[in-house]
Amino acid sequence: MPEAPIQNDMGSLEQIAQMLRHRIIKTSHESGTPHLGSCLSCIDLLVFLYWHILQIDPTDPTNPKRDRFLLSKGHAAPALFQVLAERGFFPVSDLNNYGEDGSLFGEHPPTPSALPGIEAATGSLGHGLPIGLGMALASRISDVPYSVYAILSDGECNEGSVWEAALLAAAQKVSNLTVAIDYNKWQATGRSNEVLGLAPLAEKWSAFGWCVSEIDGHNLNQMADAIEKNRNDPRPKAIIANTVKGRGVSFMEDDNNWHYRIPTAEEVGLAAKELGIEA
Amino acid sequence: MRNAFAAEVTAMAAEDPKLVLLSGDIGNRLFDELRGGYPSQFMNCGVAEANMMGVAAGMALSGLRPIVYTITPFTTTRCLEQIRVDVAYHDAPVVIVGTGSGLSYASLGPTHHSLEDFAIFRAIPNIRVLAPYDAPSLRKVLSEAVGSGVPTYIRIGKKGEQDLVSNEDAAGIGEATVVRQGEDVCVLSVGTIGPEVIAAADTLKEVHGISAEVVLVNTVKPLDESMLTSLSQRFKAIVTVEEHSKNGGYGEHVSAYLAQQGISTSITCLGTGDKFMHSVGSQSYARAYFGIDAASIVNATQDCLKSVESAAS
Numbered sequence: 275m276p277e278a279p280i281q282n283d284m285g286s287l288e289q290i291a292q293m294l295r296h297r298i299i300k301t302s303h304e305s306g307t308p309h310l311g312s313c314l315s316c317i318d319l320l321v322f323l324y325w326h327i328l329q330i331d332p333t334d335p336t337n338p339k340r341d342r343f344l345l346s347k348g349h350a351a352p353a354l355f356q357v358l359a360e361r362g363f364f365p366v367s368d369l370n371n372y373g374e375d376g377s378l379f380g381e382h383p384p385t386p387s388a389l390p391g392i393e394a395a396t397g398s399l400g401h402g403l404p405i406g407l408g409m410a411l412a413s414r415i416s417d418v419p420y421s422v423y424a425i426l427s428d429g430e431c432n433e434g435s436v437w438e439a440a441l442l443a444a445a446q447k448v449s450n451l452t453v454a455i456d457y458n459k460w461q462a463t464g465r466s467n468e469v470l471g472l473a474p475l476a477e478k479w480s481a482f483g484w485c486v487s488e489i490d491g492h493n494l495n496q497m498a499d500a501i502e503k504n505r506n507d508p509r510p511k512a513i514i515a516n517t518v519k520g521r522g523v524s525f526m527e528d529d530n531n532w533h534y535r536i537p538t539a540e541e542v543g544l545a546a547k548e549l550g551i552e553a
Numbered sequence: 554m555r556n557a558f559a560a561e562v563t564a565m566a567a568e569d570p571k572l573v574l575l576s577g578d579i580g581n582r583l584f585d586e587l588r589g590g591y592p593s594q595f596m597n598c599g600v601a602e603a604n605m606m607g608v609a610a611g612m613a614l615s616g617l618r619p620i621v622y623t624i625t626p627f628t629t630t631r632c633l634e635q636i637r638v639d640v641a642y643h644d645a646p647v648v649i650v651g652t653g654s655g656l657s658y659a660s661l662g663p664t665h666h667s668l669e670d671f672a673i674f675r676a677i678p679n680i681r682v683l684a685p686y687d688a689p690s691l692r693k694v695l696s697e698a699v700g701s702g703v704p705t706y707i708r709i710g711k712k713g714e715q716d717l718v719s720n721e722d723a724a725g726i727g728e729a730t731v732v733r734q735g736e737d738v739c740v741l742s743v744g745t746i747g748p749e750v751i752a753a754a755d756t757l758k759e760v761h762g763i764s765a766e767v768v769l770v771n772t773v774k775p776l777d778e779s780m781l782t783s784l785s786q787r788f789k790a791i792v793t794v795e796e797h798s799k800n801g802g803y804g805e806h807v808s809a810y811l812a813q814q815g816i817s818t819s820i821t822c823l824g825t826g827d828k829f830m831h832s833v834g835s836q837s838y839a840r841a842y843f844g845i846d847a848a849s850i851v852n853a854t855q856d857c858l859k860s861v862e863s864a865a866s
Contacts, residue, residue, distance in 0.1 A: 315602075403638055404604040405607045405611035406611060409614065412616065416570075439604045439607070
């Protein structure tokens with residue numbers, strides 16, 4: 275059986291998130307891996323899910339009863355890899371070859387068969403939610419109880435397949451599926467509300483038949499409340515998580531240059547100081 | 554063929570609770586028995602094929618054996634990225650079935666033709682490509698495909714196709730069926746074009762005194778290399794016929810194999826041309842339009858043999 279959540283103290287989880295922010299930034303510098311802004315906006319959600327919500331056992335990553343998590347915004351894989359390593363799916367030292375020729379650790383998650391803890395190889399946007407929906411439906415069809423969680427980016431909601439999945443999930447009343455939208459208001463080249471007409475986002479998901487809550491996506495207590503209060507709702511759940519791209523480092527926050535920029539050694543040091551990490 | 558498909562899927566669902574049929578809002582009444590008897594094993598995913606393919610992959614990664622079913626262009630090119638990434642890259646045991654393949658829906662126009670699927674799927678790793686030639690052949694490869702756990706694409710016809718062999722003689726995956734023995738030329742017939750090829754072989758024999766062997770092929774990928782090597786030793790000329798574009802089709806694949814092996818057997822490939830058919834008509838009309846009907850096969854086979862003879866003299 276998957277183990278119970280191991281950490282209920284939100285303060286400790288915030289410390290873990292800060293530590294992982296530093297590792298993500300340092301790894302970006304060392305390996306030249308981009309999408310820092312996208313990683314920093316969803317790392318709090320990831321830590322919350324992996325330490326507080328998901329019924330998983332890192333020593334038994336294919337247990338049929340495990341909860342499933344899909345990083346539908348696959349370009350935040352640098353954050354997911356740090357989370358999986360720290361959570362014990364593989365040694366943290368495995369990340370030492372990050373980005374090198376032949377490494378599994380790059381810009382997007384590899385397949386589940388290649389790396390324990392990964393549920394789907396995402397990276398092309400709009401794929402994780404349909405796959406997660408299939409997994410959630412399989413729970414019902416097979417009568418094996420588990421829940422499925424997915425993090426999508428706001429830019430990802432440009433993809434039609436996201437809305438196709440939203441329609442089917444509502445029609446099938448898939449109550450064991452929860453989506454968190456990392457709503458940092460940016461996509462690769464512009465404001466996500468200007469590139470396509472995304473707003474009002476919460477109303478859109480609600481109109482599609484989902485149980486919607488809107489929270490501060492860096493506040494773990496609000497995340498816990500959103501999950502708890504809707505746990506028994508028969509609809510699929512959407513959490514609109516208002517986030518800040520590049521969150522946690524002043525010179526990266528809400529600056530979309532950090533979608534692609536790689537930090538210098540000096541910037542890594544400055545970020546460490548802001549994050550309260552000893553050099 | 555689609556009635557045989559529905560009956561076979563229903564029978565398989567009764568045996569295997571992991572089997573789930575996903576339909577893209579087609580098959581009105583076709584799956585009533587499945588829906589009635591095994592409601593949790595049928596899901597109408599609506600006219601949303603990209604999502605349907607992703608859902609199938611997610612189900613397959615969770616231990617189920619989904620079959621995705623809709624009209625061929627919509628279960629192939631419409632959701633190609635989901636097939637490539639969600640199914641093939643993950644090596645997820647999804648069986649993709651395209652109904653009304655080739656020119657089956659000639660009267661619906663090119664939006665409903667599928668003449669590119671072999672070419673596209675051949676280039677995608679992990680996926681097997683099947684084109685059963687009749688209902689018995691479909692029944693056999695379908696149950697083998699679901700049982701194998703290998704991602705598989707199966708293109709089938711619509712309805713009314715005649716059975717070419719008995720259930721006992723139907724070929725499974727990777728097998729082929731010889732329906733006419735011959736000595737002068739071998740004609741490889743892919744999928745549901747079989748009746749045209751058999752009619753052509755009979756005309757060649759009765760009218761022109763040419764003895765053509767007819768082999769019904771149902772597996773496009775992987776290529777049956779040992780069969781091709783063996784046939785190339787027996788025949789000085791091979792003709793391939795498929796209801797698919799000549800560009801990237803089975804014939805091109807066979808040609809490449811023979812050339813790479815240094816085999817000098819003459820090969821003629823019949824398929825549809827590099828053009829869309831703007832007019833509508835019956836499937837027979839469309840086959841004649843593209844030069845893959847029985848009369849065209851007769852002419853092309855004679856031309857092929859003539860060029861072999863003139864090269865030898």
